[in-house]
Amino acid sequence: xxxxxxxxxxxxxxxxxxxxxxxxxxxxxxxxxxxxxxxxxxxxxxxxxxxxxxxxxxxxxxxxxxxxxxxxxxxxxxxxxxxxxxxxxxxxxxxxxxxxxxxxxxxxxxxxxxxxxxxxxxxxxxxxxxxxxxxxxxxxxxxxxxxxxxxxx
Numbered sequence: 001x002x003x004x005x006x007x008x009x010x011x012x013x014x015x016x017x018x019x020x021x022x023x024x025x026x027x028x029x030x031x032x033x034x035x036x037x038x039x040x041x042x043x044x045x046x047x048x049x050x051x052x053x054x055x056x057x058x059x060x061x062x063x064x065x066x067x068x069x070x071x072x073x074x075x076x077x078x079x080x081x082x083x084x085x086x087x088x089x090x091x092x093x094x095x096x097x098x099x100x101x102x103x104x105x106x107x108x109x110x111x112x113x114x115x116x117x118x119x120x121x122x123x124x125x126x127x128x129x130x131x132x133x134x135x136x137x138x139x140x141x142x143x144x145x146x147x148x149x150x151x152x153x
Contacts, residue, residue, distance in 0.1 A: 001031065001033075001034055001041070001067060001079060001081065001143075002025070002027050002031060002067055004038060004041065004042060004045070005025055005045060005065050005067070005081070006025055008042065008045055008046065008049060009023055009025055009049075009065070012049055012053070015053060016053065016063065019053060019056065019057040019060060020059075020060030020061075021052075021053060021056050021057070021060055021061055021062070021063055022060075022061075022062050022063070023062070023063040023064070023065075024062075024063075024064045024065070025064075025065045025066075026064075026065075026066055026067070027066075027067040027068070028066065028067065028068040028069075029068065029069055030069065031067045031068070031069055031079055032069055032077050032079060032145035032146065032148070033145065033146045034079050034124075034143045034144065034145055034146055035124075035144070035145075035146040035147070036124045036143065037120075037124075040120045040123070040124075041120065041124070041143075043116065043117070043120060044116075044117040044120050044121060044128075044141065045081075045083070045141075047113035047114060047116065047117045048083045048117065048139050048141075049063070049083070050113065051113065051114070052083065052085035052087065052137070054087075054106060055085055055087025055088060055137065056085055056086060056087045061085060061086035061087060062084075062085070062086045063083075063084070063085050063086075064082075064083075064084045064085075065081060065082070065083050065084075066081070066082045066084070067079060067080070067081050068080050068082075069145070070142075072142075076144060076145075077144070077145035077148075078126075078142050078143065078144055078145060079142070079143050079144075079145055080140060080141065080142045081140075081141045081142075081143075082138050082139070082140055082141075083138065083139045083141070084136065084137070084138040084139075085136070085137055085138075086135060086136060087135075087136075087137060088134065088135070089132045089133050089134040089135055089136060089137055090130070090132040090137055095130065095132060098114055098130070099114050099115055099117075099118045099128075100115060101115040102115075103115075121141060121143070124143055124144070125143075125144050126141065126142050126143035126144060127141075127142050128140065128141050128142075
């Protein structure tokens with residue numbers, strides 16, 4: 001997952017630089033592999049990065065992607081990716097509808113990006129949530145880690 005995000009950020013570098021958006025990618029500790037469709041997961045993070053850029057392209061800002069390992073309530077290994085931007089934040093009335101198909105606040109937008117992202121994450125047995133306030137939005141993507149290989153004696 002780290003390599004996928006690193007490739008995406010390199011691809012987005014020219015647009016990020018043009019919009020004066022500084023970015024970072026970091027992993028906290030050892031991040032387990034995840035099992036999933038790389039193309040579908042790439043689409044999720046393209047949508048999140050694209051939305052973050054749109055929120056900051058007028059005045060610049062910071063985009064930070066952070067990976068961390070965690071366990072869910074059943075002690076199953078999970079990987080969390082936080083995608084944080086320093087854009088204007090999302091109003092509460094929008095947060096309630098943000099994952100609905102065809103809901104958009106962007107002129108010319110289809111309203112499918114975040115809806116599709118949620119469908120993909122759900123199909124991977126994960127979840128996506130967000131935290132927002134003026135000047136900051138963080139999308140939290142949580143995906144199950146791939147089953148670890150059992151060691152043979």
